[in-house]
Amino acid sequence: MAFKKTLIASSLVLAGSLSSIASVQAQEFPLYGDDPLVDQQWHLKNTGQTAFSKSGGIAGNDLDIDFAHAMGIKGRGITVSVIDTGLETDHPDLSPNVVAGSINFLEGDIGYPVDNHGHGTAVGGLIAAEDNNKIGGRGVAPDANLIGFNYLFAQDDTNWLLSHGVSADWRALDRFTDPRVFNQSYGWTPNSPLKHNYSADPSLEMNDTVMQDVSLDSHWGRGATYVKSAGNSFQRYNTNLFGIRFQVLPRENNNYYDNNGLPFHNANVTHTNTNFWNLVISATDANGKVASYSSVGSNVFFAAPAGEFGSDSPAMVTTDLSGCDQGSNVLGNTRNGLHGGNELDPNCDYQGTMNGTSSAAPNTAGAIAVVMSANPGLSARTVRDLLVKTARKTDPDNSGVDLAFENADGDMVSYNAIPGWQTNAAGYHFHQYYGLGAVNVDGAVQKALFTSASLPKLQITDWQQTIANVAVPDASVVGVETKATTNDDVTIEAVQVKLNLDHQRIRDLSIELISPSGTRSVLMSARTGFLSLGGTGYEDSMLMSTHFYGESSKGEWTLKVVDTDKGDSATILWDYGTNIYRVNNYNNLELGVVKDWSIRFYGHK
């Protein structure tokens, strides 16, 4: 094996050109080493294996990582933080990579971040389970360092700071901690738009400040990356009303869970997902298509493998809490063929049912660690840029969703509610489901090896407000447009819009942003499962899009709002018991009004 690696490396050096690297990188390499479960880890190398479920995926739909691993580029020197339910740091497949820095918030001490659930341990294994050690599988970055925090069981502002990159000694001048990648496989789904207002929510301002500083200034100016799961609410989500937990689901055409093919949740609803510092990740299955549960939206940066449920089709094969009496893999659990004491894992230290955007995020976090390790001198933003430049157009034939509805005049009309793959004016592909594409580690590593300069300094333009006060016609595919011209000229990395819009049933609305180059991005898709009823609509609500990546910000921007429903389709609230309520089933009595909107750009000169 060592001979092969040397041969490959030598041939690359001798060839000495980007094209010859590309040629080698395009070849297929085995995942060298002795890890008994690695053959079932389809996210690393998808051969159509079943991952101990009843069916397999489609070969090739993976992270494209075999070349990097064959070259020995596996995350060495990069520390990844698992901010989660905890991390079983003495798990035999994790302990070799665990370094100092973990905190057990439950008992208030440095060291062992006890994981009473198993989610964080599964996440940690996806990132950096050790390779070639004759047990289990391996992580995306098996040479990376790991630390963990059981923040999800001890959430407060103090613990947020300590787990998100700030050191404990608050009097110290240098507050930044070691991780260059922070994985956040958590979130929530608000049932109505949130206000993005620092005065009302100083905690939000503190968090944004920390994330900006760590992202740009830590590690001697090279920065770090926060990776965030988009959410698991494509079909339904949970909400709490007066202390009672409900499932919220659509009901169209007399069918539950029918939302005319449209996502029920948009990742832009969750305000931490509209933060530029969070790299928001959607989930794909083993066929390369959007996972059945994955939240999607214009703020999604990339898509990454996560799988389905591990019973009928593949989920993730990763670390589990040790032993057959805890975690997901326990005796008697036969949901997945690995569970219950498989000969490849007789001690039940691994599982085959991990999924969710909780898996897509750590697979991306590991990918970033690998690319960073290929060229540690690059800034975190540059690594992100290289991943954009190399992202793969997964599910390439996905044509989006056309929504048919009866307009105000009684005619049936069709509205392109979710566009298929588009190409923006800078040549980047994007899709509401997949952001700028599927993560392609080998492509990004190849570019990182031959990139000597980081992106220019990040520019954040001032908010530019447009007073609109225009009515939104009910049930009209024409909609209403309001325009703003900006003289700021930056090469866009992301665009944020802050919106004030009155409407009594905002789930009817689709909100689009159209760039000076004509690129159309759906910021909020129609029929999103908001519960507003007689509410005020959007009030200082933040929406973000990555779809204009690489375009110029200068010129005329158009915000378009389309009302897609005059009927009585409904949203359902179910209390997981015997109570089912119908809401949102009356059309708005008054026309909606776009009051004002503001726009700002993140990018570089």
Added chain:
Amino acid sequence: MKYLPLAIALLCTTAFAQQNTTNVNSTAPADIEINKTLSGDDVKEANADFLLNADHGALIQTTGEILVKLEGNVDFDSFNEKHHLTITQAYGAFYILKSKNGTDLNQVIEELQLMPQVLSATLATANMSIEAN
């Protein structure tokens, strides 16, 4: 809870026996589905007021912390001693204070808000609806 007398909306069936009470979902929540054979007639309308939830569906709890934003320097030592508070963390203009012995934090916040260098002082909360994805 006062809006829950939606008696007319109750539907008794054993088809919905499954409960999802854990606060952390290890996997995507696709397993637990409503019984799809129910017709629309089984579903009743909710009281509109029930939905006017200021927390957007989040389960909010106080954390026992006060988040203070300052403009300039403040000597917290004497203030904290008087109120039995400690600084648990700080970053930039933000300070997080915590009581050592069950001090009335609302009273402390009122006093903090009177201090000229304090831009804001709020009772910190945690969103317990945040879950693993």
